Amino acid sequence: MTRTRTRAVRPTAALPLRTALVLSTVVFLSACTSSAEIEADQRAEGAAEAGATEAVLGVDTSPEQTGRVHTDEDPDAATLVPAAIAEDGRLTVGVAGAGEPPLGFLADDNATVVGSEVDIASLVAESLGLQLDVVNVSWEQWPLGVQSGDLEAVFSNVGVNSERLQLFDFATYREGVMAFSARPDSGLSIDEPADIAGLTIAVSSGTNQERILLDWNAQNEAAGLETAQLEYYANAADTLLALQSGRIDTYIGPNPNAVYQQSVGDIEIVGTVNAGWPNTTYVAATSLKGNGLVDAFEAALQHVFEDGTYARTLERWGLPDEAVDEPVVNPAVGS
Structure with a gap:
């Protein structure tokens, strides 16, 4: 045994x-x-x-x-x-x-x-x-x-x-899953490139999530839609303050962190995407x-x-x- x-x-x-x-x-x-x-x-x-x-x-x-x-x-x-x-x-x-x-x-x-x-x-x-x-x-x-x-x-x-x-x-x-996070009262739902058109989104430079947003912006531009404005933040506190003050509409980051932040009431997860989009990464x-x-x-x-x-x-x-x-x-x- x-x-x-x-x-x-x-x-x-x-x-x-x-x-x-x-x-x-x-x-x-x-x-x-x-x-x-x-x-x-x-x-x-x-x-x-x-x-x-x-x-x-x-x-x-x-x-x-x-x-x-x-x-x-x-x-x-x-x-x-x-x-x-x-x-x-x-x-x-x-x-x-x-x-x-x-x-x-x-x-x-x-x-x-x-x-x-x-x-x-x-x-x-x-x-x-x-x-x-x-x-x-x-x-x-x-x-x-x-x-x-x-x-x-x-x-x-x-x-x-x-x-x-x-x-x-x-x-x-x-x-590997990325989450879009927003204020609990935002009314946002993000499932595809068209859903970010015209939004101001926080992201970290040089990451998979930045690549996803740039790819989605390119798709939206080709489709005649407004692109999202990307804002770059270095830490969680600054990003949350920007979200709560209305300077950004949403941010994209690792789903595990977003799960925790949602559980304590800081944010609401309004969409997810695989980090390897359009492929699956692990x-x-x-x-x-x-x-x-x-x-x-x-x-x-x-x-x-x-x-x-x-x-x-x-x-x-x-x-x-x-x-x-x-x-x-x-x-x-x-x-």
Whole structure:
């Protein structure tokens, strides 16, 4: 009989030059230390209006994470772990902890990284019989961290694209979804390019969501429709203030962040689009190309898909709509 193994997730020191920037390849909204009080006030007001301050997605902000879902070791998956890692018994994973729930954020001790991405990494490590060491990284750090060997993998809302496939291996575990967020009384509904005609939309430069908006604007212009005006913001507090003051009509960013912000009353999700539009793109466990970990990750993910702990973890963080049916190694991406 397979023995259930429960391990503590141990935070380790951040890599050098850690910054508190974006969470992922497609991340737009992340917390900013200088504006944390503003965001906290806005969340408190929104939750008070909803009358459910303590019921925000049931988010556990403790460093102990007693509500984390656990699985047991899968011996077949464990045999696929590269020898050096198996001998060490540890899996060092980078997760960006500079944001807000549900993806990756700092617990109440302001040191331990917790969130949905840590929970998925924890399931994978447990399936492989390894102890998980979580390293708090910024988005800019993870590629170099993996290539240098400081990180054995990254679980941090990393989307699969053609450029990354040249350097890294991927095992998918979520769809990459972008959400349009607006004031709760906006009356907006965004499903296609025509729906953004004439709107003022906040977006982060150099992201998948900016590409989507530029493509939609091109379609609208060709169809004789008014284009959307794009405004660029660097952090969540400034964007929310712009939305509440009417300077923008909507903003587009990662769906997980929008799910949380909607739950606390800051915004309403008025539409979603896949990050790879018009194709489908996925979020994946990321490791160095050819180092052998991806096969172990695929097997470990398949194990937690089948035993139900994957679905329970997504439910815990309000992300069941991003679930996939099975892990896929290095999925094909659109041109």
